[in-house]
Each structure stands twice: as structure tokens, then as C-alpha cells.
Amino acid sequence: MRRLAARAAFVGLALGAWQVASSLATSRVLLPPPADVLAWVGRAAADGTLAASALVTLRRLAVGYLLGLAVGLPLGVLCARWRLAEDTVGLAAVGVQSLPSVCWAPLAMLWFGANERAMLFIVLMGTVGSIVLATAHGIRSVPSIYARAARTMGSKGLHTWTSVIVPASMPAVVAGMKQAWAFAWRSLMAAEIYVVVAGHAGLGLLLHYGREFHAMDQVLGVILLIVTLGVAFDRLLFAPVEAALHRRWGTGRTP
Template structure:
């Protein structure tokens, strides 16, 4: 990214902040349309962020939440990949299990919280369970759809050249389906974050969700907004430096973008 684009992006966000502040001034301070506890100003959000950072509350919460989501997401990837491969491999499982998975995937993560609490109690295991159940099915579905959408000529060519059994999967099917699988993993990551927030908001343990709930209980909308911004920034960082690089590498590998 050249300097001009950096400046343009900074100006864009500064304009957004200015619009935010103007909306706050007009609707909260001047006309009194909204209550002060219902809409925060960017200055108050900044002060809250500084306060949360200065006493290490935010740093500890971010580390704890990242640890949970990485553990849960890692388990989801392992289970989702295996489940997706089984669905593709066995027609009986595909015909009977796929509709059920699609139906279960529509359930919000918060629906699984009663089961998590009853089975594991209010602890780390219950939060990990909610994260896994919230993202595993989207990953499985992405694996299944990515493999099914491969150009059949690749498989026929591999079989003509003598590839059989697992060699077709390892050398042809999985590499060819990687672009779709990576997109599915990105979606699974977003589902994992949503599930994490649902789990932490009903738990008394440290985490971003717990800070979010404290802000709600104290009617501190600035704290709520501050945590939301932190979650957005974390998501952008992961997208930029992890999924973005992996996706770019895969696209280059398959000639989907130029090297320039």
C-alpha cells in the first residue's frame, strides 16, 4: 500500500469519526433526541479505551478471549474437515446428514448455551463447546461444497494417469478445493467469534464478552462501543495478516491472480 492510499484511508476514517461526533452533538446534546446512555461520543469511547488499557483490563481480556477462540476454532477445523470429507466420500451420509447440518447451522450459537451449562457448568469447557458447535458445521459445509464444485476433468485426468484412492484426494481434490475451503475457514472464524461472545456474555470469567456485559449492566454505552471496536480491529488484523495472506498464496498457486 503506497503512501497516497494510506493517507486516503486515514482521511476516510477521520471523516467517519467527524460524522459520528456531529450525530452525537446534534441528537444527544442539542436536541436531546437520544439519551446520553444510549449513544456514545467518539471522545468518550476513546477515554474508555485508554482507561481499559491503562489498568490492563482490556489486554488480559483480549488474551483470554483469543486463547479460547483459537482452541475452539482449532477443534472446529479438525472436526469440520473430517466431517466434510465423510459427507463427500459416502453418498448415504451426504443424503441424510447434509440437510440436518444445514438446519442445525441456522441455529444461533446462544441456543446451545443451556446444553453447555448443563453438561459442563459455567467454566472454560462450556465456552469452548459453544465455539466449536457454532463454527464446525459451517466449515464442514464449506469443505463439502468446495470439493463438489471441483471441475470433474481434474479427477478424470488423475484417474487416467493412474491415481487411486487417497492419492486422488491428497494430490488433486484437496489442492483444487483449497480456495473454497479457505473462504469457508474465514466464515468459520467469524462464527467462532460470535459464539465466543455468546459464551462469555453469560459467564463470569474474564473475557471481552464479560467486559461487554459489564458495560451493559452499568449502562455504560461507551464501554460497550469500545469493546465492539476492539473486536472489529482484531477481526481486521486476522483477516489482513492471516487469512488474507493464505488466500493470496492459494490464488497465486492456482493462477487466479497475477504475480504483479
């Protein structure tokens, strides 16, 4: 209850500061007050633009992210398991991760054209590296004594992997998946601003149009929506899993 109050107070304070800043700003166009932005959000929600764009974006995000997991998790396991994979795939993962994913946009446009495949490619390249690295790191950090103890009780091979290594690596792997989710958002927004797919306007494209039309209320409204969606997904997707892990490991409390 107190934490909820603290959060509400914090949001209120931020809105207040925004209000003051916009009244001091030289131009209402450059920094519209919260009321204008909320009014735009209301209009866009009413005419369906917001829901349609959010749906386009979330669909790309979900497909791209799941693709990233499907490619990244096995590669991460491979890197943890075989030195050769670590020296090759692992190295590539570090390289890909250090490259901002928008750098893939020119290439994606030429390879795939301005379409969904280009979008997915950019999201994939933005997420897969961090998933590979986090998975490999998570598995390598599993204390070897767990596997040893399991083997003395008759566990071996695949069983040791599925019932010891995988659950033991979950805290690190889930942290990596959460980070990759954030990377997926970043990649997709860059991709949507850069790659325009006709008839499929995502939130990134709304940002782009907002800039073209000097509609700062639209730009800020979309940013607000992205932030809200980000927080919502963090709470819905990751918070319960993290809470379950913290409960088991006895972690996550303020020291």
C-alpha cells in the same frame, strides 16, 4: 498507497460522523464521543483489563475454532465422499448452521455448568456446520477432469486425494474457513455475554458489565476492539492465503 489513503479517509469520516452524532445526541451517556471511548480504551489498556480479557477471549476463540476445524473438515470430506454421510451428517450440518449458536447456551449451561467447556461447546456448534458444508461443497466442486488427468499419470487412491482433490478444493474450503472464523466470533460473544465464568472475564463479559453499569464508553470501546481484532485477524490469517490462491487461479481482480 491510494487504497491506504481511501481507507484512512473512510475511517476519519466515520469518526467525524460519530462525533457529530454524539454532540446532537440527547445524552452523552448514551452516545459518548470518540474521545471518551478512546479514553476508556486507554485506561483499560493501562490497567491491563483489556489485554487480560482479550487474551481470555482469543484463547477460547482459537481452541473453539481449531476444534471446529478438527471436527468439521473430516466430516466435510466424509459428506463429499459418501452419499450416506451427506444424507445424515450433511443434513445435521445444515440444521446446526441454521440455528443461531446462542440457542445452545441454555443447554450448555445445564450440561457443563458455567465453565470453559460450555464456552467451547457453543463455539463448536456455531462453527462446525459451516465448515462441514463448505468443505463438502468445495470438494464436490472440483472438476472431475483433474482427477481423471491425474489418474492417467499414475495417481490413485490417497495420492489423488492429497495432491489433486485437496489442493483443487482450497479456494472453496478456505472461504468456508474464513466464514467459520466469523461464526466463531459471533458464537463466542453470545456465549460470553450469556455464560459467566468466574475469574475469566472475556470481551463479551466486559460488554455485559458495560451495559449493567451504563458505561457506554466501555461498550463502544469493547466493540471497537472486537472490530479491530476481527480486521487484524482477517489480514494476518486469511488475506495472505487468499492472495496466494488468487495468484494461482487468476481470480480476485475487479472484473
